[in-house]
Amino acid sequence: MKILLVAIPNHHFFQWANQLKESGYEVYWFDITDGAGFVEKINWVQQFNGWKLKWNYPFRYRIKKYFPRLYSLLEKVTVNKTETVLETIIKEVQPDMVHCFEMKLSGLPILSVMQQNKIPLVYSSWGSDMYVYQNLGVSTNNVKSFLNRVDYLITDCNRDFQIAQQLGFKNQFLGVFPGNGGIEIESEYIQSINNRKAICVKGYNDGVGKALVVIKAIELIQFDSSIDFLIFSADEIVEDYVKKSEYFKQRKVEVICRKSFVENKLLLQKFGSCLLYVGNSISDGMPNSLLEAMGMGVFPVQSNPGNVTKEVIRHGVNGFLIENPNEVVAIASLIKMAVENQEMRVKAQEYNVSFAQKNYKREILRKKIINLYQRIYLELKNE
Structure with missing residues (x-):
């Protein structure tokens, strides 16, 4: 089974990803921000990073700081589009499913691509994703469009599942799990x-x-x-x-x-x-x-x-x-x-x-998390 994870470089995400280590799944990570380079914490995952810049031109950071308008113009010709890069990754990997973590930074940037295919989309809601999405600068129409494309939903609380339902989510709810995949207890x-x-x-x-x-x-x-x-x-x-x-x-x-x-x-x-x-x-x-x-x-x-x-x-x-x-x-x-x-x-x-x-103990949740993906995979095979 091939799983493409889409997320920002985040400690909680790395902890979740590591629950799949030695699961037998082929796991890939598209760093949606291209902000971390290769991450040793999940060195067993096949990572897509270093994709954003076509050309790292001289004085880039200085131009960004002092000449923002010029920087915006240069970005159009020096930066690869997220959508184009993701399309290339999907063609290369041929994932059985895509799992994105957080809506504004990871989900919405890939929505246009996912609307062009039928690959199962899993979405993990984080933090204020559902509760006060307006305060994050996300419109109700965007949220509804995104949830309409989501096939499988995971939340870190019951509240957010209820909110997602109110916003039109009608597909499968996989349950409440902590965003980091479980806690360690020393x-x-x-x-x-x-x-x-x-x-x-x-x-x-x-x-x-x-x-x-x-x-x-x-x-x-x-x-x-x-x-x-x-x-x-x-x-x-x-x-x-x-x-x-x-x-x-x-x-x-x-x-x-x-x-x-x-x-x-x-x-x-x-x-x-x-x-x-x-x-x-x-x-x-x-x-x-x-x-x-x-x-x-x-x-x-x-x-x-x-x-x-x-x-x-x-x-x-x-x-x-x-x-x-x-x-x-x-x-x-x-x-x-x-x-x-x-x-x-x-x-x-x-x-x-x-x-x-x-x-919430990590060891106990690990098997449940591995089985979530297996359940989706078996449903696909039985269609």
């Missing part, structure tokens, strides 16, 4: 409640992520001196704020910037000694880091756009749901309650670790 690093001393905060503050609201909420609370802080995937604005904050100057704080690379295994080990995970955004799918934190026994305090995280968190039982991502005082109250209620956190840790292992 069980030996899961600490008891008494050994958990850090509050970790997801540091996205990019218009959608609202980490600064969480940081300001924390500044309202007088914690015991034993409490430390881990701020991971921090945007620059968050780093700068924490450095200047008199509150955090008095605390032990580890900030991992968003641009730096941290081994997933190391981050999971850090989660294993955290007492709270706080993630806050106005829009998202099911956050992979939330699932990873729950799997490592961290008590989650998480925003709930479109009721997506309500699918895994029962408020006051195995976590807290943030009602308003912009409300500093309310978030501070939730964080304070979570820290003070040790009995609740003990019960939540036991539940969350078991829940994550049962529903």
Whole structure:
């Protein structure tokens, strides 16, 4: 079986692709952005990269920065069209199916090509793909046209399947899977409640992520001196704020910037000694880091756009749901309650670790993911 994957170079995509390693399938990847070169993380996959530029002319980056109009004109004659390149790849590979990850960056750019053929198209919805596609600059007509061509849909939450149906999707739904194909659980690093001393905060503050609201909420609370802080995937604005904050100057704080690379295994080990995970955004799918934190026994305090995280968190039982991502005082109250209620956190840790292992553990999902493609292939053969 030949599977052509179409995706941006993204850590979650690489993790999904690696679930197919040693499956016996022939797997190809078309880097839709041509932004990564050859990727060692999936070195077993046959990769199509280096396709974009016909000619890497002198001073290209300088022209792009200072003479954008000239750059746009030059692009027309120096850059290969995505559609033309994909058509060539399809003719060369003759894939049994095409699987694209994310709609705006991967799905819509290949739509015109896929509308010219009958190759089964699998689509994995990511993040805000379905929930607030308008905010991403995608029109309703484009979404409907795209979903009309999609034969098989995978989402990371039930919410987005329902939205896809409302937008006219009528073909096969393959189920809810985390966007990275499943989470690792480093069980030996899961600490008891008494050994958990850090509050970790997801540091996205990019218009959608609202980490600064969480940081300001924390500044309202007088914690015991034993409490430390881990701020991971921090945007620059968050780093700068924490450095200047008199509150955090008095605390032990580890900030991992968003641009730096941290081994997933190391981050999971850090989660294993955290007492709270706080993630806050106005829009998202099911956050992979939330699932990873729950799997490592961290008590989650998480925003709930479109009721997506309500699918895994029962408020006051195995976590807290943030009602308003912009409300500093309310978030501070939730964080304070979570820290003070040790009995609740003990019960939540036991539940969350078991829940994550049962529903999201990578080893368990691997066979299911391999079988998804086999199911599609067998349906084709039986037609």
